[in-house]
Amino acid sequence: MASVLTADGLPRTARRAAHRPPRRTGTVVLRLVVIAYLVLLVAWPVSLVFTGALSDGLGPVIDTFTDPLVLRALRLTAVAVLWAVVLNTVFGVGVALLLVRRSFPGRRLLAALVDLPLAVSPVVVGLALVLVYGSRNGWLGAPLAQAGVQIVFSTPGIVLATTFIAMPLVLREVVPVLEEVGTDQEQAARSLGAGPWATFRRITLPAIRWGVVYGMVLCLARAIGEFGAVKVVSGNLIGQTQTATLSVEELYMNFDRQGAFAVAAALSSVSIVVIIIVGLLRTRMEKRRGS
Secondary structure, three states, X not given: XXXXXXXXXXXXXXXXXXXXXXXXXXXHHHHHHHHHHHHHHHHHHHHHHHHHHOOOOHHHHHHHHOOHHHXXXXXXXXXXXXXXXXXXXXXXXXXXXXXXXXXXOOHHHHHHHHOHHXXXXXXXXXXXXXXXXXXXXXXXXXXXXXXXXXXXXXXXXXXXXXXXXXXXXXXXXXXXXXXXXXXXXXXXXXXXXXXXXXHHHHHHHHHHHHHHHHHHHHHHHHHHOOOHHHHHHHOOOOOOOOOHHHHHHHHHHOXXXXXXXXXXXXXXXXXXXXXHHHHHHHHHHHHHHHO
């Protein structure tokens, strides 16, 4: 069958091939580099933690999670993470509204101070909390200790350290969303007589909910894995102020590698599962809206 010629005398198939954009080799190479980077830096090391936990079967894993000291460390971590997520969610949403919806002197300084936990080493954070809340010479800790309230080397100190290191995460997820949605709907609600709380609950919160959710997920993942600040503030008292990450170190230093891998795998699984669930929920909601 003869090829159909175009006006320039070339077969149509040849002309299509001539106008086809060249394959971008640079893009392919960049993708391969990114994939290799993620595999070598994230996927491979994390997978080794899971394989190490199951290297000798489920027996060592069951023994680890029936150990009262490990269970105490996991419960303490759960308490610290729960408080950190709640406090940082309330703080993050409130400060985000303040930075985006209000103009006041010192606004840029406040925005910079909020990012301080991301710039300072967690060990430095722990030392700073000891200086402020230490029961002997702490500026606030000594008066509180005289009143019978101990912060450092107890659960409140661990909650403070965990909350501090994850402070900016909810805020930095909510601020861009607030800037994108603008103030038109909020002003319309206020013009119709809605109060501040009703406007926030019915207009602002639904618009920023996914930013809040992602910020909470990031906060949870960051708080679960905190080590440096918590170790300084808690004192790492086994069975009392030892969190799950400190338990991983203690098990590994005592040559219980399977136990350390098991606890580390459990902590990693929580973060991974939460991220996957949030991603699936958002995808489903977007599909419902599109339909």
